[in-house]
Amino acid sequence: MLFAALSGFIFVLLIPIINKYAKNSVGWIASIFPLALTVYFISFYTNVIDKGNSILESTSWVPSLGINLSFYLDGLSLTFSLIITVVGFVVFLYAGSYMKNYDSLGKFYIYIILFMSSMIGLVLSDNIITMFVFWELTSITSYLLIGFNHEKETARNSALQALLITGGGGLALLAGLIILSGISGSMSISSLASMNDILTEHRLYAPAALLILIGAFTKSAQFPFHFWLPNAMEAPTPVSAYLHSATMVKAGIYLIARMNPSLGGTELWNYTIMFVGAVTMLFTAVLSFKQTDLKKLLAYSTLSVLGTLTMLIGIGSDLAIKAFMIYLIAHALYKATLFLTAGMIDHSTGTRNIEELQGLRKVMPITAAIAILASLSKMGIIPLIGFVGKETVYAATIEYTNFGFLFITLAIAANIFVVYITMTVGFKPFFGKFRKTPKTPHELPFRMWFGPMLLAFGGLTLGIFSSFIIGKLINNTELGIITAKLNIPVKLWHGFTLELMLSFITVLLGILLFWKRNQLLKYVDNISFIDEITPSYHYQKLFNGTLKLAKLQSRILQNGFLRYYIMVIIISTIILGGTTLFSLGEMDYTGIIEMPGFEEIIIAIVMMTATYMTVRAKTRLAAIVAVGVIGYSIALIYIMYGAPDLAMTQFAIETLTVILFVLVIYRLPGYLPFSSTARRIRDFIIAGAGGLLMSLISIIILSNPLSSELKNYFAKNSYAIAKGKNIVNVILVDFRALDTMGEITVLAVAAIGVFALLKLRKGADEK
Amino acid sequence: MNLLLVIIIGLLYTAGLYMMMRRSFVKVIIGLILLSHAANMLIFTVGRITKGNPAFLNKDGAIFEPFSDPLPQALILTAIVIGFGVQAFAIVLFKRAYQTAGTDDLDEMKKTDED
Amino acid sequence: MKTSVILSTAVKYLIPLLLIFSFFLFLRGHNEPGGGFVGGLVAASAFALFAIANGFDEAKKFMKIEPIMLIALGLLIALLSGLVPMFFGLDFLTGIWFEKNFPIIGKLGTPLVFDIGVYLVVLGISTKIIFSLAEEEK
Amino acid sequence: MLIALPIISPFFFGILMMLFWKNFKAHSYLNLFSSVVSVIISVLLIDRVIEQGIITLQIGGWKAPFGIVIVADLFSSIMVVITAVIGFATALYSMATMDHDREKFGYYPLLQILLMGINGAFLTGDIFNLYVWFEVMLISSFVLLALGGKREQLEGAIKYVTLNLLSSALFLAGVGILYGLAGTLNMADLAVKLPNLEDPEMTTVVSILFLIAFGIKSAVFPLFFWLPASYHTPPAAVSAVFAGLLTKVGVYALIRVFTLIFVNDISFTHTIILVIAALTILTGVLGAAAQMNFRRILSFHIISQIGYMIMGLGLFSSLAIAGGILYIIHHIIVKTNLFLVSGFVNELRSTYDLKKLGGLYKLYPLVGLLFLIPALSLSGIPPLSGFWAKYSVIKAGIELDEFYIVAVALFVGLLTLFSMTKIWHEVFWKKNPEEEKTFNTINNTKQKVLSFLPIILLALITIIIGLNVEPFFNIAQKAADQLLNPEIYIKAVLGN
Known part of the structure; x- marks a missing residue:
């Protein structure tokens, strides 16, 4: 497994070479890699799914910090790994054709292979810090991918926004994980699962849990961090299809699921997840209504689904976990497909604006067929996997009655919008009368439609054989979301149940919404404050505010005035030194009580006068001569106290300094009066305090024998x-x-x- | 004498620090010179002064007690010489800055802290 | 810079005296006040005097050796005086002394050699600084 | 003997260059040779220290505390090794970029003496001798900074010189007072004598002077002003050495004295250090966020990162100090490298102004990559070196329940990332705003190789530390344990 997790980081080194010698086939060659990994992960089928084992492999990495490269394969990580590699394969293949006009295709494959490998490492890691390493790598690689068209300012800004939000969450996560490992003394996720009691009862449980959740919520674009995801649609479409539907945004959800056994079971954990998920689900679904861009619409529906998935873990019943797993798989399949078909439409017509797109089914029949198949799954139409998913979600929310009918109502409301989005994205472009588009549309080559078709048919196959394939996965394996194995059968057809009826109503209302879209939009447009209540508005304010603060701070601190810098240093010394000195308590002055002799007094007076002259001198020359007098007086003091060598050197040096000074300045005009009297007095007080401090220190020292x-x-x-x-x-x-x-x-x-x-x-x- | 020396130390520090907060670069350099005088006097004083015999041995290699501690003297000597080197550089730096900027007003020299 | 005949004549006799005095100061440094530092300064003042009397270009010629060379030599001598004891298996900068006394010089040992280094460096830097500044003024 | 070589060797080569002052063209080769020698010496030294523990040399054969003693423990040998690495990297880079005028006026000998001063400061076991090495280092840095005499250089130098001399004056006063208190200058001896004073609290007062003096040198809040005012003014090779090494000598000194000498009132002194650390981390990064100049952003970042190192000292646990040391190692490598990259960009475009730069990623993807590696490492992105450093100090902070500073340290990580992306966006990703202008290209293969080589070398070190942090962390941990058990040091210096 170590090799599987790290191979991508080695494989990526080949890309520049391939790109140099076989530029046109780099897409083909690169897609072999996810395919091989898919095969590799399927090879665990018997062991993990049939026999229900989980596998842990560990290699040491930073043993002194307790960090190992340990990887853990169970039902949950296998499911995620397969999603990553299968969708990866499709996207790699697709991108080779979709992006063939980019001259930086090589870079694209480098980024995306790094991303994929980080994702795999993330879902396989058993060590929390190793997981965090991969977690951060996905943030960085996704930053590079979102900003792929980096000459566009919007692309750069969106990439930065995604990076700052997921990166900020990452830092919270890191803190949470460190606290967690501090509480438990362990870094292994699989062993944390058995420490639920110790963890949840610890005084630092709440901060740890919340910090980890912040990390998860930012990554999975949960409210109030959701806004980066629609903006990330600046990325090339294959990136959106891969990162922003199937993989990266699911990382946060994976984390919550993974941590559920160790941190879950408390009200704090479950309610936080549940409500954040529910709010995200509905809020983002509603936000989709005004959108006209194909990809943004898909982004909002993704957000809604991510909210649903989060909410399901929060509900946490067996049924909810079952719904979670099915919905997760279903969504990965249809959402990636729809993103890819949206890309195909864009590629072929030159627009993604939904208003301009209709009647394409005749020119792009294959695309239309694929999109519609995926849409049906998304709307929850039998016999596709989406149907099974939505039925189970409804069943789980109906079963959960802690808050009455709240959650089932929210789920239905959100799903009505999801149906609406599906109508807009999956049907509208293909039906109706053909309209002229910026480019003349045409059907796309095999390389582009083959992958999406595979995924769309995957949705169909999994739906029909759901009880066999998914049922086995869910019931037979260690899921890692809850400690016990689930034991609920998965069926395509449950008979005429309440869920089925609700599904039906949802679809009908969704279609109605789509139909009445234009009338409703008028009302929505009138609500202007909506922009101000959205978190993205506050993000922007915070961002600009920080920049302003930064500018202000550096203008104040680093203001260019040397005298001010010096003053700050002196004041710091006085404050720190003074407080320490006075904390000593009473002082002893005995060391200095001794009558000075006559000649000593004379020297002292000369020095004082010279010092005064130095400070008050009107010309540079006078000041320097006065400094010289101070120096010579010091030499005299040295002689008086048995230091002839010192006196000699002092005398020589003083002379030299004065000569040097005079050589340099004798032609310059006198001082200009620069400072006001008030400023002089202020400076004098500060300087005096500094002088006093040094005198006091010497007094104390002299009071003790040496x-x-x-x-x-x-x-x-x-x-x-x-x-x-x-x-x-x-x-x-x-x-x-x-x-x-x-x-x-x-x-x-x-x-x-x-x-x-x-x-x-x-x-x-x-x- | 200790009392006088302590006062002189305080005075030299006061004058040095005050001069360092001026706008004219020459005054700042003078401030630095005063500070190094102050530091030397401080070392000399807290190293304990002894009136009378310097730290020399007589012909037989014996010494007259009490003699002044030679170590602070050696330290000050090193410090004076180092101080001279550094001050010479600072003075010439002043000269060049004056030639280039046409003034010794430090407030005119803050280009490097502006964008 | 103008040069006066009287000054340059006086200086002609003064300079050897100053140089000898500087050497004397340097030698007695180990036992009496003096030493390489002050010695070097006095020697430098001799060259400065020469420059005032005869101009800086003359003074440079008179010195025969570029001040930076003097500095480098001084540093090298100081360093070597520290390295030599290491060939005798002693620590860096350990003093090694000849057993017998030399006339005039007295005891001879590596610390004295070290002091020669100091002397040369001080002579070198003083003349370098003075010459550089003087040239600047021209 | 070996232990004195890191000081003697650059000194010797510096003198040699001065002896052949006129043959300045040979200086660069001699400089390169000397840097290689230093690398070998320092590796041998650290190897010996790992094997035999702390080693000492009594200069002149005078036994401590009477003479000056040179001490190599793990911490100082680590610092000597990094210094040698940086010396080597900049030797290569200087060969590619330094102009003949500066070479003629002693650029290389000055560089060697600077390195000598730095090594001296790391190795000395005597507090006054430390002052002397600081001055050697300072005067050479003064000259290197002003060498060239452009107006901005002179203005930067004025602030740099004045504030650093103020620091020296405080340092000198502190040394004098220490002698007045304890009658000794040997650091190990001070550690023994100070706790036995009649009023040991006086030590705390003196420690403040050292805190301020070294605080100025290491550019902590609110004493850092000289750094952003000057580091962006000299040639790139010079700023790279400064940025990497100079402030770290201050940090080294702080760590040394506040683990060995001033440990009598930790709850007071180290709390102050911690507060200073938090403010340093924060103000530095905010300063960086406000800048629009490549090197000024980098300069302000030094301040912020110094805060993290000081944070390790302030937390004062084994892990924290190990983290601090790891931070120093990482930061020196990474920061030098970023300055070298900025210099390379300047070679191409003749400006450091972010507004005027752009479009470099398209033309020079390799330069982009070589910027990203240290930039991401600086931002603490795993698995690069900076992550482990930050991880260690943050973990230490959490273990000690110091949540405020942990929060600051984490939050600032984000702002660090932000300011690095700012450079990335403006210099590399953005379209070139001055497309019609013609730009320099570096056609000379030798120059290309010489400027790329050190950048690649340092980037590789960053990656190696990142991927295989175990040995580095281990040695930092051992160094920290030595620091926290001063008896070992004292015994090595004074015997029993």
């Missing part, structure tokens, strides 16, 4: 070992010669710097 072993060690060994009587010099050239080596290096570089600054002027004239 015993340095170093001092005596140097005195003892300076001559004995280091052969020198000037201890300071011995320290410089021997004890701490490394410092001196650094010091002369600094000097050397400074000299090079001075030289280069003065001589090398690139673009000096540009001002």
Whole structure:
């Protein structure tokens, strides 16, 4: 399984080569890959479906963090894997023809193979972090796919929106998963399933569960995160068919199902899922009404179905889980087909606007047949799989009576719109009188219709043989959604039941809605506030708001004024240092009580005066001379306290600095008065606080005795070992010669710097 | 003397920090020089000062107690020299900036922080 | 820059004196105040004086060696004085001393060689900075 | 002996280049050779440290704490290895892009001395010696930054120089005070002596000075101003080295002193660090989101990412610090690479302005890919290196119930992704807004190879760390455990 999960990442390396030498057949060759994987997964039929086993394989990856490449195959992951590879095969084949005029077809296959492999890895992973890795990879690859036509600004924006929302959810998911592994001490999903008690009773259960759900909801475009999905229709149609109906958007639902045994069973979990799902189901179905674009219509119906699927897990009864599985499979088959036929219509007529499309059945008979077959499944017409799906959904919601008839009512209402969408997308373009379209329509080649036809007939076959194929899958295997095996038969025909009647009513009302569409639209158009209550409006506001905040922040913080930067640093030091200092409590001043001598007082006065002069000087020269006086006074202090070497160096350096300064500035005019008095006073107070802080620190230190072993060690060994009587010099050239080596290096570089600054002027004239 | 030195340290820091907050680049450099004086005085003072004998050994390799601690002196010496190198560079940087921008007003030099 | 005859004559005699003094400062550094750093500075001031008296182009010629070479040599000598002990199995920068005393110089050892490096670097950088600035002013 | 070579070797080659100042054309080859030597030395060093534990060298044979000691523990050897890798990558890139004028004025020797200073800072076990290496590093970076003397370079340099010197002044004062308190400069000895002071709380006051001084160098909030003001001004090769290494020396120093010396009042100091980390993470990324210049976006991101490293320190658990170290490793590689890519784009289009760029993905898909790898890694997308780093610190934060900073760290991940896509959209995906203009093409094969090679190399490292993080995490974990058990370090330096 490791190979199956990772092979795509290796196979993808061949694409550039194939694309270079066999550009026209890259589609054909690439589609061999999902086909091979399909065969591979079918080979587990006996083991997983017949015998009902589940398989766990594990290879170590990051053992110190508890992360392994472990993969788990049971009924749920096998179902998802097969959806991914089968629909993948169809889409790969289709895209080769649909996109043959793109000069970047190679890139397309690279992205989509990476995407497919990530999807497979995601549904197979048993380790939560490994799963997360694949989860994020699907977000990134789908970003690249949605933005495939990247020279269009709308495509870029939609791709970004999808990335930010699913990526944001991904981060919540990551936090949730880390908390989860912290609670349980385990990262294996299959072992988490048996820890439901420990997990749900932990104090961090609620945040963990909600964070994981946020991740799932964003990925599966649940309310209020749904809006990225219709916008993602900017992607080329094969991408929409694959990612936005059959695979990626189902990842969130897969996650909820997968986590249900470990985190489910609480009101928090079930009600959250149920209500979010129900709201999504209805809300998005209603939103579809105004749409005129084929793909957007399909996107809204997908959203509604995703809501239904989520709601079913929330209901969580055996019947609901059964409905979930059937509906999942049914939807993958018909929705991918409809997206592909929509693409065929677009490809052939040059438009996807539903108003412009009608009467195409004569020119595009095969397309029409496929679309209609899929539509029938979608509307829930016997004997297609969609029929079985919808019947079971109804049965499950009827059975669930915690909230009276609420959920069955919501389900019917949403499904009326789904029927409406199907009429618009699957029937309208083909019936009625032919209208002229931007391109002259024609039937499409085999490579394009073969795949969709396969899926459409799959829907029919699975419907007719539902009790045999799906029944076995559902009843015989470990589904992983609930801990026990389901034991409910799957039948195509249950007799004349309540569900059947409701189905019938749904279809009728849906057709009615389609028929009265134009009249109703007028009313809808008048409701203007609808845009403002949608989450996408708030997303945009948040997005722009963040950008504004960012601009504002960097204008305030990084404002270009050096003095302000310095002031912030000084104030930070004073605040942090001051608070720590005063938290020490009472201070001891004994270290400084000692009468200074006369000559010391003189030096101090000279220094104070010079300092004042430096600050208040009117010309640069005066300031520099004053600085020089300070330096010389310091040299005197050094002499007084037994540091002749220091005094000598200080004296020499001070002289040099003054000379340098004078050389540089003697021709410049005097200072300009830049700052106001108020500003000077403010700065003086800040600087004074800084000075005070440093004085206080020195006082405290002086109050305690210092015993340095170093001092005596140097005195003892300076001559004995280091052969020198000037201890300071011995320290410089021997004890701490490394410092001196650094010091002369600094000097050397400074000299090079001075030289280069003065001589090398690139673009000096540009001002 | 400790008291005076502590006051001088505070004064030098105050003056240095104040000068660093000026708009003229020359003043900022002067501020830096004052700060390094302040730091040196600080090291000298908290390294404990001893009046009288420098840290030299006599002919026999013995020392007169009490003698001043040679280590802070060595540190300051290194710091002074490093400081000189860096300041020389800063002064020449000022010169070039003045030549290029035609002013030493730092408020005129914020192009790199604008878009 | 104008040069005056009196100055240049005075400098002619002053420079050897300064150079000798700088060397003396350097040598006694190990036992008395002085050392490579101050020595180097005094030597540099000799060349600066020469430049003031005779102009910078003359001073450059007089120096014979490009200051950057001096800097590089100084650094190299300092580094080598640290590397040599390693051939004797000692740690980097360990001092090695000749047993006997030399006339004038006194004890000779690698720390002294290290100090020569300091001397050269200081001489090199001071002249480099002064010459660069002076050329700029022209 | 081996342990001093990362300092000696670049120093030697730097001197050699200065000796042959006029033969600047040979400098680039010598530089490349030196960088290869450094890589070999550093790998040997880390290998030895892994095998034998912490190794030390008493410079001049003076035993600690009397002389200066050089110490290589796992953390410092990791840093030395990365420095060598970055040195090698930029050596190649400089050969492709550096102009003769800069080469003539000592670009390569300066680079070598910069690397010497960085390695010195990583290896020294003496606090004053650390100051000296910081200065070596600083002065070389000053000159490299200003080399060329364009107006924007000079303006950037003024801010960079002034603020970094302010930091140095604080650092120096801190060193002096430490000596005044404990009478020693050896870091291990300080760790022993400071807790035994009459009032050990004084240590906390001094620690604030170091926090500010190193905080400025590592560009944390609110001390980071010098970085976005200057990093986008020098040539790409220079910004790449700066962006990768310089701030990380500050981070290294912070981690070193706040695990070894200043650990007497963790609940106070490390809480401050954590708050600073959160604010740094946030303000950095917001700064990036506001920019419209390739390199300025990258510069602001450095700040944000520094926050994550500091967060590891502030959380102060084994996993957190391991995460922080992993973050440093990852970030140096990735950030250098992004700057190199920006430089490459600039070679092609002569601008870093996002508004003027566009259409590069169509023409140079490989460059696009080479941008995406580090960009996604920086945003923490698995399974690239950045993900594991972020994962570790976030997991550590959750384990310690520090939910606020975890929330900030996660949320900022999204904004990071956003600003990376901004570059991607504007530079690569968008149509070229100036289509009628003619652009440079790089026809010279040698130049092409030399500029691509380091980018590919660094991208490969990112991928390798991502796919096979186990050994990297392991070594970071071991380094973190060494840091959290300072007795090992102290024993290695001082004996018993």
